[in-house]
Amino acid sequence: MSLVELPTTAVPPARRRLAGRGLPLLRGTGLVGHLCAIVLLGALLVAVFGAAIAPHDPDLTNLSFAFVGRFQDHYLGFDSQGRDLLSRLLAGARTSILGPLVVVLLSMLFGTVLAIATAWKGGRFDTIVSAALDVLFAFPAIVLAIIASVVIEPGLKAASLALSVAYTPYIARVLRSAALRERSRDYIAALEVQGLRAWVICVRHLGRNMLPIIVAQGTILFGYAMVDLAAISFLGLGVQPPQADWGVMVATGQSGVLQGYPMESLCAGLCIVVVVIAVNLLGERLSDRSTLVTR
Amino acid sequence: MGESAVPLASGPSDPSGSTGEALLSVRGLTKHFGTNVAVDDVSFDIARGGSLAIVGESGSGKTTIAKMVVGLLAPTSGTITTCGHDRSTPARGAAERRRRGAEVQIVFQDPYSSLDPRQSGASAIDEVLALHRGGSSADRALRVAELGDLVGLDDRQLRALPKALSGGQRQRVAIARALAAEPQLLILDESVAALDVSIQAQVLNLLADVRADTGVSYLLISHDLAVVRQITDDVIVMHRGVVVERGATRDVLDHPQAAYTRLLRASVPTPGWRPRRRSEWTDAPDLSDVSDVSAG
Numbered sequence: 001m002s003l004v005e006l007p008t009t010a011v012p013p014a015r016r017r018l019a020g021r022g023l024p025l026l027r028g029t030g031l032v033g034h035l036c037a038i039v040l041l042g043a044l045l046v047a048v049f050g051a052a053i054a055p056h057d058p059d060l061t062n063l064s065f066a067f068v069g070r071f072q073d074h075y076l077g078f079d080s081q082g083r084d085l086l087s088r089l090l091a092g093a094r095t096s097i098l099g100p101l102v103v104v105l106l107s108m109l110f111g112t113v114l115a116i117a118t119a120w121k122g123g124r125f126d127t128i129v130s131a132a133l134d135v136l137f138a139f140p141a142i143v144l145a146i147i148a149s150v151v152i153e154p155g156l157k158a159a160s161l162a163l164s165v166a167y168t169p170y171i172a173r174v175l176r177s178a179a180l181r182e183r184s185r186d187y188i189a190a191l192e193v194q195g196l197r198a199w200v201i202c203v204r205h206l207g208r209n210m211l212p213i214i215v216a217q218g219t220i221l222f223g224y225a226m227v228d229l230a231a232i233s234f235l236g237l238g239v240q241p242p243q244a245d246w247g248v249m250v251a252t253g254q255s256g257v258l259q260g261y262p263m264e265s266l267c268a269g270l271c272i273v274v275v276v277i278a279v280n281l282l283g284e285r286l287s288d289r290s291t292l293v294t295r
Numbered sequence: 296m297g298e299s300a301v302p303l304a305s306g307p308s309d310p311s312g313s314t315g316e317a318l319l320s321v322r323g324l325t326k327h328f329g330t331n332v333a334v335d336d337v338s339f340d341i342a343r344g345g346s347l348a349i350v351g352e353s354g355s356g357k358t359t360i361a362k363m364v365v366g367l368l369a370p371t372s373g374t375i376t377t378c379g380h381d382r383s384t385p386a387r388g389a390a391e392r393r394r395r396g397a398e399v400q401i402v403f404q405d406p407y408s409s410l411d412p413r414q415s416g417a418s419a420i421d422e423v424l425a426l427h428r429g430g431s432s433a434d435r436a437l438r439v440a441e442l443g444d445l446v447g448l449d450d451r452q453l454r455a456l457p458k459a460l461s462g463g464q465r466q467r468v469a470i471a472r473a474l475a476a477e478p479q480l481l482i483l484d485e486s487v488a489a490l491d492v493s494i495q496a497q498v499l500n501l502l503a504d505v506r507a508d509t510g511v512s513y514l515l516i517s518h519d520l521a522v523v524r525q526i527t528d529d530v531i532v533m534h535r536g537v538v539v540e541r542g543a544t545r546d547v548l549d550h551p552q553a554a555y556t557r558l559l560r561a562s563v564p565t566p567g568w569r570p571r572r573r574s575e576w577t578d579a580p581d582l583s584d585v586s587d588v589s590a591g
Contacts, residue, residue, distance in 0.1 A: 186409035190469070193365045194423050194476060195396030197389055205411050 029285035036282040043275050046090060047097035054087035058244050067261040079249075079264045080256050089267055092244035097275065099156050099239075100225035106164035107225075108218045111171025112210075116202050118172075119179035130176075133169040141166035141228050142235075149237040156229075159238040163228055171217060178213050182206050212290030219283030223276040230272050246272050317376075318343045318479055318512050319364065319399070324373035326359050326536075333359045335536040336373070341480065346506070346513040348523040348544060350559065351533035357516045360533075361484045364514065365401045378479060397427055400473035404485035406465035410457040416468035417443070417453040423475040442471040445508065446501060463494035467501070474505065484516045499525050520563055524548055532556045 026033050051058070055073060065071075065082035076085035114133070118126040141163050148162035149155070182188065183206065191201045207214075232238035233247030241248050246268040253265030319341040326334040334356040341347045349357040362368040364375055366382060375383045377398045386392040403409040411419060417439050424435045443453045446467040457465055466486065473481055483502070487495045503526055506513060515527050523530055523544060530547050532540040532555065540553040551557045 186403040186405060187411045189367055190401065190403065190409055190472065191411075192367065193396060193399075193401050194426060194472075195386075195389070195393035196422075196426060197392075205414075209411065209413055 028289045029282065033282055033285040036278040036285075039274065039278040040282065043093065043097055043278075046093040048094070050090035050093040054084075054090040056084035056087040058083060058087040058091040059242055060084070067256060067259070069263070076267060077263055080252065080261075085264060085267060088244040088249060089246070089271060092246050092249060092268070093271070095156055095239050095243065096226065096230065096246040096272070099160055099229045100222050102160045103163045103167065103225040103229065104218050104222045106160070107167035107171055107221065108214060110164065110168040111175055112207070112214055114168070114172040115175035115179045116206060116210075119176050119183050120198060120202060120206075133172055136165070136169045139166060142231060145228075145232045146235075146237060149232075154237050154240060156239050159229060159232045163225055163232075167221060167225065171221065174217055175210065175214065178210055179206060182209050212286070216283055216287035216290050219279055219286055223279045223283065226272060226276055226279070316343055317341065318345070318378065319514065320374075320376040321360075321364070322374045322376075324360065324363060324375065325371045326356070326363060326368065327371045332536050334363070334370075337531075337533070337536075337538055338373075339531055339538070339541070341512050341514060343479070344510050344512055345529065346515065346527040348515040348517060348527040348530040349533055350517055350520065350523055350530060352518060352559070354535070355533040356536040357533055358484055361401065361482050361514070361516050365399055365482060366395060393426060396478075397476050398478060399480045399482065400476050400478035401482040401484060402466070402469050402473050402486040404488055406462045406469060406489060407457075409469050410465055410472075412457055415454050415456055416448065416460070416471065419468065419472050420453075420475045423472055427476050438475070442475055445474065445505060446471045447497075461494075462490050463498060466490060466498055470498075470501070470505070474509070474511070477509075478511065480512045480514060482514045482516065485518070486515075487522060488517070488519065495522070502526055520548055520560060532559065 023034070023037075026037055029037075046053075060083060062078075062082035065078040066080055067078065068074075068082070069077040071077060074084050074086070076089070079085055079088065114129060118129050144166045145159045145162035148158040152158040152161070188201060188206065191205060192198075229238055230245075230247030230250065233245050234251040236251070239245035239248050241252060249268035250265045250272070253262070253268065256262060256264050317340040321340070322338045324334055324337045325332070337356075337360060339347065349360060351357050359368065363370045364377075364382075366386065369385060370383050373383065374381060377395075380394070380398070382395055382399075386395055410416070414422075417436075420439045420442055421432075421435050424430070424438055428435075428438075430438075439453065440450065443449065448464065448467050448471065452460060452464055453468075457468070460468065466489075470486075487498050490498060499522060502513070505511065506526070513526060515523060517523050527544050530542065530544040531538050532547065532551075532553060534555045540547055540551065540556045547556060548560065551560055
């Protein structure tokens with residue numbers, strides 16, 4: 001309580017006012033947090049409407065335009081097969097952003113449920129589940145995704161599913177310690193003594209009080225998921241060409257890089273980097289804020 | 296073990312003479328944590344409307360007893376009965392848990408962690424009312440206001456989140472939440488220990504008023520003899536998990552029989568009191584291994 005309030009009283013009034021200002025959801029994340037949120041909102045809009053606002057057909061090939069630079073309303077020029085680069089970036093945003101989003105939602109769901117269940121039950125259940133998660137830790141996400149693409153079929157679905165499973169132990173471990181801390185607080189004991197059902201306490205009180213840290217963890221995870229999914233697509237196991245995807249574009253742009261036309265790989269890579277940095281900066285700020293929640 | 300040096304005022308299976316029907320009856324209660332015996336064969340009764348204090352230093356097992364009575368810890372052996380219902384094994388089913396909740400409630404020591412930081416007092420009390428008595432939300436809102444009135448919280452304070460309330464106000468919310476279940480027995484586990492002296496006095500007065508108004512019984516867990524004297528009729532003194540003395544509060548505190556009780560009383564600072572080193576004690580029993588690890 002006082003541990004938390006002391007630093008704010010030490011901050012000069014001007015900064016404190018700035019820190020306290022902003023949208024309710026982003027309060028305390030500062031100017032950087034808000035800028036990141038704007039970038040991400042833009043990226044999300046592009047992901048949803050990108051294919052519709054693309055000036056040209058992203059899949060229309062014209063080999064005579066291969067590697068041609070800026071030309072008329074083709075602002076970024078063409079790729080190795082003469083497709084409009086800007087349109088492909090806009091169209092590729094969908095799989096590049098919605099893929100990680102699915103991964104984050106799934107692994108946060110698995111991780112949160114496991115974390116709260118193990119923290120609540122404790123004892124042998126906790127030991128067994130934690131041991132199983134430790135085994136899962138041993139598999140790198142990419143290896144799991146390769147296995148999944150062989151077992152199911154190469155594509156975004158298999159890759160997303162594999163990443164969701166691979167990330168679950170990380171999330172479960174971080175959230176379990178948060179759940180344990182919350183579980184040991186007297187208000188949970190008071191609710192138990194009242195006779196409330198365990199799942200009601202878990203959802204309505206325990207889970208709700210963990211929400212800030214769940215959101216922060218999910219945001220940070222999004223960055224990892226995006227890079228890993230792009231890497232999987234780069235390896236040819238995720239989104240399949242010719243469908244536009246930033247990871248795929250980095251891969252197909254390789255030949256261009258060797259021939260002195262790096263635009264395709266560079267633009268796609270830049271899109272990935274900008275979104276990942278924005279997500280991570282915002283996630284860090286949300287995470288800092290969640291540890292500073294006043295009791 | 297220093298037990299031989301600490302004479303028992305009365306046998307552990309000989310509860311203090313209670314009159315009327317026992318509301319809470321504890322028999323042969325024992326709790327082991329590994330090889331450590333936190334509570335050893337403790338028995339006591341609380342009559343309807345009665346009030347009992349358990350006093351003892353940290354590690355004497357008093358909080359362990361409170362946790363077993365409310366069902367947060369399972370006893371190693373012994374029985375706990377409230378209103379004729381056994382509660383020494385975990386509750387089976389939601390209905391039984393609810394019934395146990397309506398029999399015994401607890402107010403914890405730390406008002407800073409005993410309230411959900413994201414829930415206002417009114418909403419916390421309303422949640423309990425919805426569980427135990429149901430009724431329309433308008434009915435419950437009326438009852439929330441009544442309970443707020445009983446513990447001295449106004450509407451604005453009830454609607455505030457815990458972080459906007461002082462320690463004393465939070466403890467009032469916790470008391471109102473516990474009373475919302477209309478329990479027969481309220482356990483006060485060091486409930487005023489975290490409050491400063493003037494607020495402590497207010498809350499103690501409040502507890503005395505609540506008891507007069509509602510007829511609720513108290514089981515007070517405390518190390519503070521002044522608090523014990525103020526709100527309880529009977530007392531048991533515990534040391535290292537064992538009951539060393541029991542009787543009417545005034546008798547025990549004014550004329551302590553057990554050496555340990557005398558030591559506890561002598562440890563209370565009074566005008567002219569000067570702390571002494573243990574090596575200077577001449578009248579104390581051998582308590583050199585007193586610093587136990589069991590939960591206090």
